[in-house]
Amino acid sequence: MENQLQIYNTLTRRKEIFEPIKPPHVGMYVCGPTVYGDAHLGHARAAITFDIVFRYLLHLGYKVRYVRNITDVGHLENDTDELGEDKIAKKARLEELEPMEVVQYFANRYHKDMERLNVLPPSIEPTASGHIIEQIAYVKEILEKGYGYEKDGSVYFDVVKYNKDYNYGKLSGRKVEDLLENTRELAGQEDKKNSFDFALWKKADPKHIMRWPSPWSEGYPGWHMECSAMSSKYLGDQFDIHGGGLDLLFPHHESEIAQSNAAKGHDAVKYWMHNNMITVDGQKMGKSLNNFITLNEFFSGEHKALDRPYAPMTIRFFMLQAHYRSTLDFSNDALKAAEKGMNKLFESYNLLDKLKVSGTSSTDVRKYEQLCFDALNDDFNTPIVLAHLFDLSKVINQVNSEKETLTKEDVDFVKNLMGTLLFNILGLRDDREKDDSQLVEYLMKTILDIRQQAKENKDYATADKIREELEKLNIRLKDSKEGTGWTFI
RNA sequence: GGUACCGUGGCCGAGUGGCUAGGCUCUGGUCUGCAAAACCAGCUACAGCGGUUCGAAUCCGCUCGGUACCUCCA
Numbered sequence: 001m002e003n004q005l006q007i008y009n010t011l012t013r014r015k016e017i018f019e020p021i022k023p024p025h026v027g028m029y030v031c032g033p034t035v036y037g038d039a040h041l042g043h044a045r046a047a048i049t050f051d052i053v054f055r056y057l058l059h060l061g062y063k064v065r066y067v068r069n070i071t072d073v074g075h076l077e078n079d080t081d082e083l084g085e086d087k088i089a090k091k092a093r094l095e096e097l098e099p100m101e102v103v104q105y106f107a108n109r110y111h112k113d114m115e116r117l118n119v120l121p122p123s124i125e126p127t128a129s130g131h132i133i134e135q136i137a138y139v140k141e142i143l144e145k146g147y148g149y150e151k152d153g154s155v156y157f158d159v160v161k162y163n164k165d166y167n168y169g170k171l172s173g174r175k176v177e178d179l180l181e182n183t184r185e186l187a188g189q190e191d192k193k194n195s196f197d198f199a200l201w202k203k204a205d206p207k208h209i210m211r212w213p214s215p216w217s218e219g220y221p222g223w224h225m226e227c228s229a230m231s232s233k234y235l236g237d238q239f240d241i242h243g244g245g246l247d248l249l250f251p252h253h254e255s256e257i258a259q260s261n262a263a264k265g266h267d268a269v270k271y272w273m274h275n276n277m278i279t280v281d282g283q284k285m286g287k288s289l290n291n292f293i294t295l296n297e298f299f300s301g302e303h304k305a306l307d308r309p310y311a312p313m314t315i316r317f318f319m320l321q322a323h324y325r326s327t328l329d330f331s332n333d334a335l336k337a338a339e340k341g342m343n344k345l346f347e348s349y350n351l352l353d354k355l356k357v358s359g360t361s362s363t364d365v366r367k368y369e370q371l372c373f374d375a376l377n378d379d380f381n382t383p384i385v386l387a388h389l390f391d392l393s394k395v396i397n398q399v400n401s402e403k404e405t406l407t408k409e410d411v412d413f414v415k416n417l418m419g420t421l422l423f424n425i426l427g428l429r430d431d432r433e434k435d436d437s438q439l440v441e442y443l444m445k446t447i448l449d450i451r452q453q454a455k456e457n458k459d460y461a462t463a464d465k466i467r468e469e470l471e472k473l474n475i476r477l478k479d480s481k482e483g484t485g486w487t488f489i
Numbered sequence: 490g491g492u493a494c495c496g497u498g499g500c501c502g503a504g505u506g507g508c509u510a511g512g513c514u515c516u517g518g519u520c521u522g523c524a525a526a527a528c529c530a531g532c533u534a535c536a537g538c539g540g541u542u543c544g545a546a547u548c549c550g551c552u553c554g555g556u557a558c559c560u561c562c563a
Binding site for chain 2: 034
């Protein structure tokens with residue numbers, strides 16, 4: 001069959017035909033945000049990338065269980081020393097809030113941003129703090145299999161031992177030998193056998209607020225633990241797709257692989273997918289680089305790098321114009337171009353209802369269905385899909401200017417195809433119409449100005465016509481010495 | 490230093506051996522009371538050098554430039 005979805009698997013560095021483990025079910029896990037700040041453009045890219053995957057799989061008829069976590073357990077801001085403070089706790093201290101208040105606040109805002117971007121909510125959105133028990137159980141499994149060791153209340157993963165039986169580094173292309181050579185001089189690592197051993201459970205120092213009891217100490221789970229524990233809980237020990245940003249490839253996803261092999265004896269994930277980064281002037285947009293622009297800043301335009309506000313759908317369209325595995329450079333010009341292009345697409349789509357139909361079609365529009373779905377099947381190549389949609393848009397405009405003709409059936413076909421792609425699969429939404437009631441004020445002012453002009457020209461026929469037409473809309477004009485007022489009746 | 494990746498026309502951005510995406514901008518034209526939109530036409534690029542090939546943006550090598558990961562990060 002030609003309609004075979006291919007997904008680029010980071011693990012094999014090749015495009016592979018997508019075959020779910022247990023069709024028609026598909027299990028997908030994506031690393032969500034750590035909620036200690038507002039979501040920025042990078043978060044949007046990850047969310048939108050996997051929203052497309054989710055939507056397309058649903059379109060193909062799969063029963064998808066999409067799990068996207070919220071990291072709400074503070075992980076160390078600086079893993080390298082004893083002074084490292086947990087990010088959420090730090091925020092809480094600065095804002096004089098309970099850590100969970102910080103978490104809730106930013107999680108709410110994240111959800112709001114996602115909604116504005118028309119990102120569908122996942123099927124399950126588990127939090128790390130809500131799965132401490134599962135994480136402890138998972139650590140125990142690793143310890144029982146002999147791939148972990150306890151030291152002073154903390155539990156670490158023994159990478160060297162693991163690497164003898166499995167292959168640590170197969171996702172990121174790293175070799176343990178190289179890691180050994182590149183050992184850094186890091187403080188506070190005395191507990192570990194090797195610098196690249198990672199924490200499965202960390203004993204909390206006295207100042208650490210977010211802490212839970214465990215067999216080893218009062219503490220908190222290691223960063224990589226939550227994804228292993230929660231994915232296996234909700235998707236089973238083997239599932240189809242695991243996604244996340246490219247920056248999570250190492251060490252996070254590499255360590256997840258190690259954890260699942262150590263605990264379960266086999267890989268958990270069949271297809272690893274990674275979205276690339278958003279850049280600003282060629283540099284990665286990131287929290288640590290402090291060059292990020294939050295989504296709210298885009299929506300409001302309040303950021304020194306922004307010429308003006310950009311609608312959520314403009315952001316979404318901007319992302320879809322690039323392939324998810326390419327870096328995408330942010331700029332005002334690119335955003336404005338995206339906005340114009342998107343509007344053009346919507347304009348022509350809306351034109352379909354008003355199109356004059358003919359007995360015959362002078363051009364082939366049926367071919368676009370295959371072309372568009374071929375592009376989607378080719379590792380979700382949304383820029384190609386959009387290119388084809390622009391071609392369709394041109395056909396519509398040509399029909400509109402009577403350069404080409406389409407039958408009623410073909411017009412319906414185009415409408416259905418474009419609608420499905422634009423709104424269902426690409427998740428776009430035409431929300432250009434102003435939702436503000438100010439619009440009415442402006443319109444009324446314009447109309448009344450025109451009427452005033454007519455009156456001054458003694459063109460009472462026009463003035464009366466305006467009044468009568470408005471009356472039909474339940475708007476009553478009231479002429480007075482001071483001018484004309486109006487009210488709804 | 491190790492490991493990956495990238496360098497495409499004014500801008501953004503697809504494309505991986507021949508058929509020279511698409512959007513935005515710009516120029517000329519059609520249309521139009523004017524404007525906008527739309528339509529038509531134009532601008533035809535693949536960092537540099539060498540190699541493989543009948544043929545390369547696409548494969549190989551080298552050079553130059555840039556990025557990411559190796560610490561938390563979507």
